[in-house]
Amino acid sequence: MATGRTHRPATRSRGIPEATVARLPLYLRALTALSERSVPTVSSEELATAAGVNSAKLRKDFSYLGSYGTRGVGYDVEYLVYQISRELGLTQDWPVVIVGIGNLGAALANYGGFASRGFRVAALIDADPAMAGKPVAGLPVRHTDELESIITDNGVSIGVIATPAGAAQQVCDRLVAAGVTSILNFAPTVLSVPEGVDVRKVDLSIELQILAFHEQRKAGEETSPAQETAVAAAAQPRSGAGVRPAPGGRKGPDGDVPAVMPA
Amino acid sequence: MATGRTHRPATRSRGIPEATVARLPLYLRALTALSERSVPTVSSEELATAAGVNSAKLRKDFSYLGSYGTRGVGYDVEYLVYQISRELGLTQDWPVVIVGIGNLGAALANYGGFASRGFRVAALIDADPAMAGKPVAGLPVRHTDELESIITDNGVSIGVIATPAGAAQQVCDRLVAAGVTSILNFAPTVLSVPEGVDVRKVDLSIELQILAFHEQRKAGEETSPAQETAVAAAAQPRSGAGVRPAPGGRKGPDGDVPAVMPA
DNA sequence: TTGTGTGAATGAGTTCACAGCT
DNA sequence: AGCTGTGAACTCATTCACACAA
Numbered sequence: 001m002a003t004g005r006t007h008r009p010a011t012r013s014r015g016i017p018e019a020t021v022a023r024l025p026l027y028l029r030a031l032t033a034l035s036e037r038s039v040p041t042v043s044s045e046e047l048a049t050a051a052g053v054n055s056a057k058l059r060k061d062f063s064y065l066g067s068y069g070t071r072g073v074g075y076d077v078e079y080l081v082y083q084i085s086r087e088l089g090l091t092q093d094w095p096v097v098i099v100g101i102g103n104l105g106a107a108l109a110n111y112g113g114f115a116s117r118g119f120r121v122a123a124l125i126d127a128d129p130a131m132a133g134k135p136v137a138g139l140p141v142r143h144t145d146e147l148e149s150i151i152t153d154n155g156v157s158i159g160v161i162a163t164p165a166g167a168a169q170q171v172c173d174r175l176v177a178a179g180v181t182s183i184l185n186f187a188p189t190v191l192s193v194p195e196g197v198d199v200r201k202v203d204l205s206i207e208l209q210i211l212a213f214h215e216q217r218k219a220g221e222e223t224s225p226a227q228e229t230a231v232a233a234a235a236q237p238r239s240g241a242g243v244r245p246a247p248g249g250r251k252g253p254d255g256d257v258p259a260v261m262p263a
Numbered sequence: 264m265a266t267g268r269t270h271r272p273a274t275r276s277r278g279i280p281e282a283t284v285a286r287l288p289l290y291l292r293a294l295t296a297l298s299e300r301s302v303p304t305v306s307s308e309e310l311a312t313a314a315g316v317n318s319a320k321l322r323k324d325f326s327y328l329g330s331y332g333t334r335g336v337g338y339d340v341e342y343l344v345y346q347i348s349r350e351l352g353l354t355q356d357w358p359v360v361i362v363g364i365g366n367l368g369a370a371l372a373n374y375g376g377f378a379s380r381g382f383r384v385a386a387l388i389d390a391d392p393a394m395a396g397k398p399v400a401g402l403p404v405r406h407t408d409e410l411e412s413i414i415t416d417n418g419v420s421i422g423v424i425a426t427p428a429g430a431a432q433q434v435c436d437r438l439v440a441a442g443v444t445s446i447l448n449f450a451p452t453v454l455s456v457p458e459g460v461d462v463r464k465v466d467l468s469i470e471l472q473i474l475a476f477h478e479q480r481k482a483g484e485e486t487s488p489a490q491e492t493a494v495a496a497a498a499q500p501r502s503g504a505g506v507r508p509a510p511g512g513r514k515g516p517d518g519d520v521p522a523v524m525p526a
Numbered sequence: 527t528t529g530t531g532t533g534a535a536t537g538a539g540t541t542c543a544c545a546g547c548t
Numbered sequence: 549a550g551c552t553g554t555g556a557a558c559t560c561a562t563t564c565a566c567a568c569a570a
Contacts, residue, residue, distance in 0.1 A: 015480075019561055025472040029451065043529060052453035055529095056563055063531055071530045071569040088472050089479030096471070103370030110366050113451060113468045118475060157478055158471065181481060182474040184467075188292065188376060190315035198477050200470050204447075205376045207463050208359070208421065209288040209351050211445040212381060214461045215420055216352030218444060282539055306551065318551095319541055326553055334552045335548040 016087070020061040026051045027058065028084045034077050043074040090118030095154045097180075099171050100163030101126040101141050104186055108162060109137035122154040127167065144171075151178035158182045165189045172199075279350070283324040289314045290321070291347045297340050306337040353381030358417045360443075362434050363426030364389040364404050367449055371425060372400035385417040390430065407434075414441035421445045428452045 030050035034042055044062075048055040062068060062075070068083055069075045085091055096114075098105050101124050109124055124136055127144040134141050142150060150156070159180040161168050168187035175183060176197055185191055185201045193199055293313040297305060307325075311318040325331060325338070331346055332338045348354055359377075361368050364387050372387050387399055390407040397404050405413060413419065422443040424431050431450035438446060439460055448454055448464045456462055 017561070021476050022469070022473055024476070025466075025469040026453070028472070030453075045529080050453070052455075054563080056565095057561090059530065060532080060562080067531070069530050072528045073570070074529070087476070089475040090472065092479075094471075094475055094478070103366065103373050107366030107370045108467060111467055117468055117472070119468075119471055157482075158474055182478045184470050184474060190289070190293075190313070192315075196481070198474055200474060202465055202467070202470060203288075204371060204374055204465070205380055205382075206285070206288040207447050207465060208357075208382055209291070209353065209380070210285055211421055211447060211461055211463060212352040212357055213284050213287070213350070215357070215445045216355075218459070280539070308551085317541080319543095320539090322552065323540080323554080330553070332552050333548070334546075335550045337551070 016064045020064055021088075023051070023053060023057075023061055024084050024088055026053070027061070028081065028088065028090075031077055031081045031084070035081055039077055041070075041074040041076055044069070047075065085118070088118075092118070094119050094158050095122035095156045096120065096158045096160060097123045097125055097147075097150060097154075097156050097175075098160045098162060099125045099144075099147070099175070100161060100167070100187075101131055101136055102162065102164075105162035106136050108160060108186075109139065119158075122156050123150045125150065127163075147171075147174055148178045151175065151180060156180060158184070160184045160186070161191075162186045279327045283327055284351075286314070286316065286320075286324055287347050287351055289316070290324070291344065291351065291353075294340055294344045294347070298344055302340055304333075304337045304339055307332070310338065348381070351381075355381070357382050357421055358385035358419045359383065359421045359423060360386045360388055360410075360413060360417075360419050360438075361423045361425060362388045362407075362410070362438070363424060363430070363450075364394055364399055365425065365427075368423075368425035369399050371423060371449075372402065382421075385419050386413045388413065390426075410434075410437055411441045414438065414443060419443060421447070423447045423449070424454075425449045 027047065030047055031042075033050070034047075042050075044055040044059045048058040051058065059069075062080075065083060065087055068080055096119050098108055098121060101109065105124065105126070109121060114121060121137070121139060123146075124139050124141045125144055125147055126132070126141050129143060131141045132143045151159075157180055159172075159175040159182070161171055161175075161183060163171055165187045168185065168189045169191055172183060172185070172191045172193060176193055181196060182198045183191065183193070183200070185199055186203075188203055188205060191199050191201075290310065293310055294305075296313070297310075305313075307318040307322045311321040314321065322332075325343075328346060328350055331343055359382050361371055361384060364372065368387065368389070372384060377384060384400070384402060386409075387402050387404045388407055388410055389395070389404050392406060394404045395406045414422075420443055422435075422438040422445070424434055424438075424446060426434055428450045431448065431452045432454060435446060435448070435454045435456065439456055444459060445461045446454065446456070446463070448462055449466075451466055451468060454462050454464075
């Protein structure tokens with residue numbers, strides 16, 4: 001099935017840009033904090049600072065939702081909380097199942113921010129029979145055999161996978177077959193799902209590797225002035241090959257010296 | 264950004280695009296799997312499929328690293344593994360500290376992919392005196408008091424924050440003051456750090472909210488025209504100002520995780 | 527005057543499509 | 549023939565800067 005249909009007529013979302021959607025939860029969190037302190041209104045500047053973005057971006061983001069602010073004044077906190085919640089679909093409660101109740105699964109189950117923000121843990125599922133019935137975060141762990149019925153009975157459409165990498169795809173397939181259409185994957189695997197199913201992944205080692213990349217870059221250009229890539233290029237202390245390998249140069253994987261060692 | 268430093272990132276002489284950097288770990292993982300199966304070479308098409316991206320993107324990404332492939336043939340797996348590892352800075356071992364050894368911290372400490380890919384857990388740190396000395400993932404938990412000396416003695420430059428939201432900024436400040444320049448934050452807070460310090464965040468509830476947004480959208484267009492979103496629809500108050508949902512009506516996002524408080 | 531809302535300008539990231547090496 | 553490497557076209561995202569409403 002190499003030639004899968006790469007057709008994607010759908011997703012013609014003339015709606016809110018994806019980048020904006022990804023920031024709405026951030027705004028919502030900042031607004032909720034303000035709301036708790038009974039702050040009535042905020043300016044884009046203040047809210048942007050609290051959310052860690054710049055005000056122009058925030059205003060642009062909000063402009064996709066509608067004109068919810070008041071010129072010369074700012075935004076009504078409560079009103080915005082409501083509008084964003086509604087936009088994100090948090091005015092309803094989403095039942096969620098967590099599959100794989102190891103250290104991570106337990107951590108997720110115990111995460112407080114769950115229930116308070118539109119989500120409800122419908123069930124914790126694990127393949128280990130020894131875990132069955134054992135309470136975690138106040139819920140009894142259910143065995144994988146029950147997965148399908150749990151999904152169906154509770155109308156679950158969002159599943160969280162916290163299993164070892166080896167089990168992830170299988171679990172994913174079962175979740176999808178049972179009706180789940182959104183998956184949050186914590187296992188270090190690329191999941192393949194049918195069209196229409198959304199997958200987001202959270203991957204510790206990828207994040208660390210990205211940090212390592214930047215960390216290495218910092219170390220490499222320490223003594224340099226301000227901060228610049230263009231200039232730093234010349235000083236790259238990389239080994240042999242370099243970035244732009246010699247055009248007609250060698251490229252064989254043969255005896256290449258494993259340079260680069262910690263100083 | 265905070266500081267309006269209008270610099271000149273103009274010419275792209277040497278920087279690898281951020282989006283590409285974020286995918287390198289993905290390629291590396293796929294390549295490592297191939298390497299283990301002793302596959303000697305891969306085409307961009309095959310590798311792209313394994314990594315979950317399309318081949319044009321993959322080739323473009325690799326082009327930033329150099330010309331490491333062979334036309335008509337593909338890429339040498341071992342060679343690419345090495346080149347990407349080097350680019351990501353994984354040819355050296357990065358000592359990492361994990362602060363906040365609750366459910367999540369323990370899960371991270373137990374995560375296997377750590378040591379095998381260029382990272383080494385130098386220490387587990389928690390503010391709870393009762394945790395001190397207790398072994399987690401084979402390492403004794405150290406008390407927060409020792410944070411600075413641990414960082415210094417081990418030359419740690421990457422820190423992972425897995426504390427409750429309330430403690431995160433404080434921990435962050437101490438890590439930075441002690442010399443950490445890259446932080447992976449699992450706490451649901453916006454951390455503020457001085458320039459030069461990198462922060463990446465992993466946030467469960469944000470991911471879920473993004474999924475909910477798309478989930479809601481699916482429900483709205485695919486199923487019957489009549490949405491169950493009646494709840495939200497009915498409360499649409501846009502005309503006068505000052506219209507706000509019942510102040511005391513919404514539930515508080517409390518339910519914070521227990522324990523762990525720095526001095 | 528203050529601060530939103532938004533076209534226009536700029537920049538980043540992706541996809542196309544094909545020249546060129548093996 | 550097969551497959552990489554890459555300019556060019558295109559799409560998405562961010563930033564600018566200012567008209568306009570309160």
